[in-house]
Amino acid sequence: xxxxEEFETLPREALEALQLKRLKAMVAxxxxxxxxxxxxxxxxxxxxxxxxxxxxxxxxxFTYKQDMRDSYPYNLFAVPMExxxxxxxxxxxxxxxxxxxxxxxxxxxxxxxxxxxxVAAGVHKGDIIHNSYGYGLFTGGLGAHYxxxxxxxxxxxxxxxxxxxxIMIMQDFGSTVLTCTxxxxxFMAEAAKEEGIxxxxxxxxxxxxxxxxxxxxxxRDIETKLNLSAVDIYGLSEIMGPGVAIECCxxxxxxxxxxxxxxxxxxNPETCEVLPEGQMGELVITTITKEGIPLIRYRTRDITSITxxxxxxxxxxxxxxRMSGRSDDMLIIRGVNVxxxxxxxxxxGVEGVEPHYVxxxxxxxxxDTLEVQVEVGENIFSDEIKHLQALSVKIEKQIKEMLGVTCxxxxxxxxxxxxxxxxxxxxIDNRNKA
Amino acid sequence: MHVEQISIFIENKFGRLAEVTRIxxxxxxxxxxxxxxxxSDFGILRLIVNDTEKARNVLKERGFTVSKTExxxxxxxxxxxxxxxxxxxxDADGINxxxxxxxxxxxxxxxxxxxxxxxTQKAITTLTGKSFNVLPGERLYSM
Numbered sequence: 081x082x083x084x085e086e087f088e089t090l091p092r093e094a095l096e097a098l099q100l101k102r103l104k105a106m107v108a109x110x111x112x113x114x115x116x117x118x119x120x121x122x123x124x125x126x127x128x129x130x131x132x133x134x135x136x137x138x139x140x141x142f143t144y145k146q147d148m149r150d151s152y153p154y155n156l157f158a159v160p161m162e163x164x165x166x167x168x169x170x171x172x173x174x175x176x177x178x179x180x181x182x183x184x185x186x187x188x189x190x191x192x193x194x195x196x197x198x199v200a201a202g203v204h205k206g207d208i209i210h211n212s213y214g215y216g217l218f219t220g221g222l223g224a225h226y227x228x229x230x231x232x233x234x235x236x237x238x239x240x241x242x243x244x245x246x247i248m249i250m251q252d253f254g255s256t257v258l259t260c261t262x263x264x265x266x267f268m269a270e271a272a273k274e275e276g277i278x279x280x281x282x283x284x285x286x287x288x289x290x291x292x293x294x295x296x297x298x299x300r301d302i303e304t305k306l307n308l309s310a311v312d313i314y315g316l317s318e319i320m321g322p323g324v325a326i327e328c329c330x331x332x333x334x335x336x337x338x339x340x341x342x343x344x345x346x347x348n349p350e351t352c353e354v355l356p357e358g359q360m361g362e363l364v365i366t367t368i369t370k371e372g373i374p375l376i377r378y379r380t381r382d383i384t385s386i387t388x389x390x391x392x393x394x395x396x397x398x399x400x401x402r403m404s405g406r407s408d409d410m411l412i413i414r415g416v417n418v419x420x421x422x423x424x425x426x427x428x429g430v431e432g433v434e435p436h437y438v439x440x441x442x443x444x445x446x447x448d449t450l451e452v453q454v455e456v457g458e459n460i461f462s463d464e465i466k467h468l469q470a471l472s473v474k475i476e477k478q479i480k481e482m483l484g485v486t487c488x489x490x491x492x493x494x495x496x497x498x499x500x501x502x503x504x505x506x507x508i509d510n511r512n513k514a
Numbered sequence: 515m516h517v518e519q520i521s522i523f524i525e526n527k528f529g530r531l532a533e534v535t536r537i538x539x540x541x542x543x544x545x546x547x548x549x550x551x552x553x554s555d556f557g558i559l560r561l562i563v564n565d566t567e568k569a570r571n572v573l574k575e576r577g578f579t580v581s582k583t584e585x586x587x588x589x590x591x592x593x594x595x596x597x598x599x600x601x602x603x604x605d606a607d608g609i610n611x612x613x614x615x616x617x618x619x620x621x622x623x624x625x626x627x628x629x630x631x632x633x634t635q636k637a638i639t640t641l642t643g644k645s646f647n648v649l650p651g652e653r654l655y656s657m
Contacts, residue, residue, distance in 0.1 A: 458580075463521035463558055465551050469553065490555050491523075493524070494578075
């Protein structure tokens with residue numbers, strides 16, 4: 081089943097011709113309207129006219145997350161503000177988020193690609209989609225929502241949290257499709273069990289899980305415990321939001337990148353050379369139809385590989401493998417992106433706290449937990465318990481407010497955090513060890 | 515009239531309390547009394563010792579976070595209502611007790627309580643004004 085059969089099954093040659101045409105047009109737009117790109121392209125000695133083949137993409141400069149931060153909030157927008165109909169943002173390393181803007185056409189494109197993704201996952205009109213992705217600045221909730229409406233399915237805008245209510249609604253409303261992070265789906269199933277509700281008895285048929293890395297083992301676990309077909313979805317707000325790539329339910333082997341809108345490349349993150357099909361490297365994406373904030377060769381920092389082999393589902397779009405890690409130190413905690421430097425910045429803002437901390441990430445009952453260990457030096461020590469507890473609560477609150485992630489602060493003795501030469505070991509991620 | 519107390523931050527980990535007391539013992543510091551306040555993660559060990567400076571230095575050398583606090587030692591008649599009388603006097607003057615604990619030795623017929631007040635000086639004035647016997651540090655360290 082397809083949502084847009086013509087484009088989803090476009091023969092490779094026609095697809096690449098379309099990509100080239102759209103790439104040239106996008107570069108022509110940004111060299112005119114975005115000073116940042118005008119400068120970067122001139123520096124690289126490339127212009128839209130000098131792009132003759134898709135291989136010329138490799139001559140274009142990269143765009144980094146830092147470039148987006150430096151352009152805060154609107155300096156990378158390629159259209160005037162009156163053409164922007166939606167603004168989203170993802171958390172940034174120093175409290176300033178990364179901002180993206182969408183034109184009406186961008187929202188239409190996003191809705192279509194998300195609708196395509198739903199259909200690829202096995203969802204159709206008549207399905208009741210229980211959308212537990214967060215609504216708000218985060219792109220997950222609204223992205224899935226618009227796609228569901230575009231498809232013509234019934235969408236329940238649940239957003240995250242309030243697990244008991246989620247379960248009740250899912251049971252009473254007869255939800256057939258669940259969209260959330262993979263870990264939250266398992267958490268809900270466990271929570272339901274305690275209420276005497278077996279997820280396997282619910283009407284759920286398809287689960288579309290993303291916003292955090294997961295494994296084949298976890299898929300099997302989810303499919304058994306929730307009795308549904310689980311597919312992986314990929315997206316990032318800088319590029320669009322959810323629906324950049326999706327697994328098809330026919331193969332469940334790699335995620336189709338919607339290549340008529342995005343050109344994916346895999347590069348060696350150290351040398352920046354483009355890697356051949358099948359090799360693991362960093363995913364780089366160029367948006368070729370976006371109007372609000374088009375990005376050239378955006379460094380996603382996600383590690384994967386790509387294949388152009390034909391897929392049993394009939395889609396001609398390339399597939400990327402499950403994300404297997406990051407080429408930077410970003411953590412994904414319950415779907416929220418967290419950089420250790422963000423936590424450091426918050427700690428440094430608390431009077432007397434020294435820059436000795438460790439982040440311990442674990443998965444308990446299928447839910448990520450973050451513990452922030454902070455050394456108690458003389459500056460923050462008190463002979464009264466209440467002062468130390470107030471300090472912990474203050475840090476926990478600030479992290480929650482600024483990063484949107486719940487954590488537990490643990491006060492530890494000085495020097496108990498290992499000092500190492502060079503780069504300190506700031507993060508202990510125990511999630512994949514179990 | 516106040517008494518010096520040292521407070522030590524201790525993680526709730528096996529053997530930490532033993533280590534602190536061993537360090538003090540090896541340095542020849544005698545613990546006069548102590549109290550331990552604890553949470554699930556950490557504890558605060560409060561000590562009155564015969565040599566505050568020495569205790570503080572040896573613990574700091576070993577990497578512990580130590581602070582010095584002024585507390586007040588008060589003689590309390592060892593009879594029912596003895597402690598209540600004192601607390602009532604403090605309460606009447608709006609003085610808060612942050613925490614308190616007992617001294618192990620008696621002072622003649624009386625028990626001795628150690629108080630940590632939010633306003634130390636005011637508490638001492640109130641107590642002496644009501645004829646309670648506030649013990650000086652030197653007396654305590656050598657008891």
